[in-house]
Amino acid sequence: MGPLQGVKIIELTGLGPGPFAAMMLSDMGAEVIRIDRSSAVRGGDPATPPLDPLARGRRSIGVDLKNPDGVETVLSLVEDADVLMEGFRPGVAERLGLGPNVCLARNSRLVYGRMTGWGQDGPYASAAGHDINYIALAGALESIGHAGQKPTVPLNLVGDFGGGGMYLAFGIACALFESQRSGEGQVVDAAMVDGAASLMNMFWGMKAMNFWGPDRGTNMLDTGAPFYDVYECSDGKFVSIGSIEPQFYAELLELSGLGDVAGFDQQMNSAEWPAMKEQVAAVFKAKSRDEWCTIMEHTDVCFAPVLSMEESTKHPHMVERGTFVEVGGVTQAGPAPRFSRTKAKIQGPPAHPGQHTDEVLASFGFAEARIAELRASGAIS
Numbered sequence: 531m532g533p534l535q536g537v538k539i540i541e542l543t544g545l546g547p548g549p550f551a552a553m554m555l556s557d558m559g560a561e562v563i564r565i566d567r568s569s570a571v572r573g574g575d576p577a578t579p580p581l582d583p584l585a586r587g588r589r590s591i592g593v594d595l596k597n598p599d600g601v602e603t604v605l606s607l608v609e610d611a612d613v614l615m616e617g618f619r620p621g622v623a624e625r626l627g628l629g630p631n632v633c634l635a636r637n638s639r640l641v642y643g644r645m646t647g648w649g650q651d652g653p654y655a656s657a658a659g660h661d662i663n664y665i666a667l668a669g670a671l672e673s674i675g676h677a678g679q680k681p682t683v684p685l686n687l688v689g690d691f692g693g694g695g696m697y698l699a700f701g702i703a704c705a706l707f708e709s710q711r712s713g714e715g716q717v718v719d720a721a722m723v724d725g726a727a728s729l730m731n732m733f734w735g736m737k738a739m740n741f742w743g744p745d746r747g748t749n750m751l752d753t754g755a756p757f758y759d760v761y762e763c764s765d766g767k768f769v770s771i772g773s774i775e776p777q778f779y780a781e782l783l784e785l786s787g788l789g790d791v792a793g794f795d796q797q798m799n800s801a802e803w804p805a806m807k808e809q810v811a812a813v814f815k816a817k818s819r820d821e822w823c824t825i826m827e828h829t830d831v832c833f834a835p836v837l838s839m840e841e842s843t844k845h846p847h848m849v850e851r852g853t854f855v856e857v858g859g860v861t862q863a864g865p866a867p868r869f870s871r872t873k874a875k876i877q878g879p880p881a882h883p884g885q886h887t888d889e890v891l892a893s894f895g896f897a898e899a900r901i902a903e904l905r906a907s908g909a910i911s
Contacts, residue, residue, distance in 0.1 A: 532559025532865075533872040537612045537706065540565060540604065541588065542595075542628070543883075544617025546661075546686070547694030547722060548645045549584040552615065554699045556587035557865035557874050560613075563890055565604060566883035568594040571911035574882030579858040585880035586857055591891065592884025592911030599909035601627045607894055608633050608640060612709075613702055615643035619658075620650045630717045640715040641705040645698045647689075649721035661689035661722070668693070668726035673733065677747030677754065693725025748800070750774070756806040757782060757797065760836060761814035768836035769814060769822050782831045786813050884911045 537560040541552045556562045564585070571592035574580070594600040605628070608614055614633055616623050623629045623644075630642040647664050648654040654667070665671045665688045675682040698720035705718050736742035741750075748754040757773040773782040779797050783789040791809060793802050814822065819835050826833040837845060843854045843861055855864045858879030865874035887910050891901050904910045 531872065532557065532874040533869060534703075535559035535872070537561065538610065539563065539613040539615065539702075540607050540611045542604075542614070542616040542618070542623070543567070543570075544645065546584075547690045547698065548615060548617035549582075550691050550695030551643070551645065551698040551702070551720075552588065553584050553586055554695065554865075555613075555702065556877055559872070559874065562588035563607065563611075564588045564590040564881065565595075566590050566592050568592045568600070568884070568908070568911040571884035572882075574885070576882070576885060579879035580882060581858070581860050582880050583857065583860055583862040586862075587877035588881065589886035589890050590881040590883050591887040594909055594911070595626050595628070597907065597909045598627075599904055599907050603891070603904060603909055604628060605633065605636050606896075609636050610894055611637065611640065612706060613641045613643060615645065615698065615702065617645040620646060620655050634715055638715055639709055639713060641702055641709060641718060642715065643698055643702045643705075643718045643720065645694060645720050645722075647694075647722045649724060650719050654723075661686035661694075664689040664693065664722040665726045668723050668730065670726050670730055673730075673746060673752060675746050675752070677745065679747070681746065688729065689722045689726050693727075693729055694720065694722035697725040697728070748803075754800070754803060756803055756810045759807065759810075761811055763814055763817060763819040763822060765818040765820075767819035769819055769826075770834050770836055771810075772832035774832070778830050778832050781829055782833075785825055785829065785831060786810070788813060887911065 534555060537555075539552065539555055539560050539562040541548070541562050541564045543549070543564055543566050552562050552564070593603055595604070614628075616628070630644075633642055634640055644650060646655075647659040648657065662671065662683055665684075668689075670688055671681050671683070673681075674684060698718065701718035701720050705716055709715055733742055743749055746752060750758055753759045757771060757779050760768050760770050762768055771782065773779040776797065780789075783794055788794050788809065793806060796802055817825075822833075823835055842848055848854060853863060854861055855876065856862075857876055865876060868874065888901055891904075891910070892898070901910070
């Protein structure tokens with residue numbers, strides 16, 4: 531079992547980064563109980579699970595969080611849990627009666643994980659937002675894109691999942707470690723805007739060293755350099771080049787045939803980069819992606835073909851490592867990172883909302899008669 535085996539987590543279901551963090555913790559062996567709202571409970575065949583990989587690996591119970599008995603049910607689960615995690619706007623959990631003060635009063639060792647876009651305080655705290663807004667305010671979005679063009683909106687990996695879900699999972703793991711020493715719980719305030727800003731720290735250092743300029747698409751790592759970019763091939767497909775180190779750059783020049791071309795001996799002369807890029811682009815355009823793979827794969831050029839999602843699942847490297855798996859009929863990436871002894875694994879397919887209500891409550895010590903009472907009152911579904 532994974533390194534978090536024995537950890538019990540209550541997840542108040544949210545969107546995007548919260549479920550992603552819960553998926554990560556479940557993959558690492560934690561028992562995660564997903565609290566779905568009663569309004570989301572519509573039945574469903576367990577043999578045909580939902581198609582959302584972010585919901586994998588945990589059981590679900592349906593609870594009406596506006597029903598006092600429903601709130602009390604969740605608090606009863608909290609008493610026997612190690613973690614509660616929620617992704618509401620600031621103040622919502624408190625209004626529901628499930629805020630950190632109430633929960634920690636019921637279980638002083640509890641780690642209370644909070645996932646928001648803007649954080650629990652600050653002028654933007656109560657405003658709505660999405661990944662694109664968080665990375666914009668954090669200074670990340672402005673830096674992404676080609677020279678002379680508007681910022682390029684990336685997939686919601688930087689704010690939602692990198693700056694949000696991963697930081698929440700990391701924060702919860704850190705707080706769990708500390709609670710084993712102190713015997714006390716605490717609140718983890720994970721904000722996507724904070725995480726996205728944290729991801730930019732290397733660039734703050736490069737800026738301080740005058741190695742990162744203010745103009746988008748003119749720096750070494752933002753497509754400004756001819757040796758760090760994506761190039762189109764003759765078949766309309768693309769390859770990626772990241773030949774930063776001198777020895778890797780030398781191999782790029784040798785295998786591309788540019789070693790004797792004037793100017794290419796000045797790798798770090800940024801004034802020459804635009805002209806060099808035009809020549810590099812012309813070279814890659816002369817051959818297909820597969821031809822370049824034959825020439826550059828398994829070398830130190832720092833090369834890889836730009837693959838589609840479907841192509842990635844079939845690439846020999848990904849196949850040999852078993853990076854992709856199929857769960858519930860959906861192809862998806864397996865657990866990461868990997869452990870030598872406490873193997874991480876997917877604990878099961880996504881559950882339909884409320885699929886395990888009776889089973890979970892019974893496992894937490896609820897009597898059959900009490901479960902029937904809660905159902906009759908509409909507190910659970």
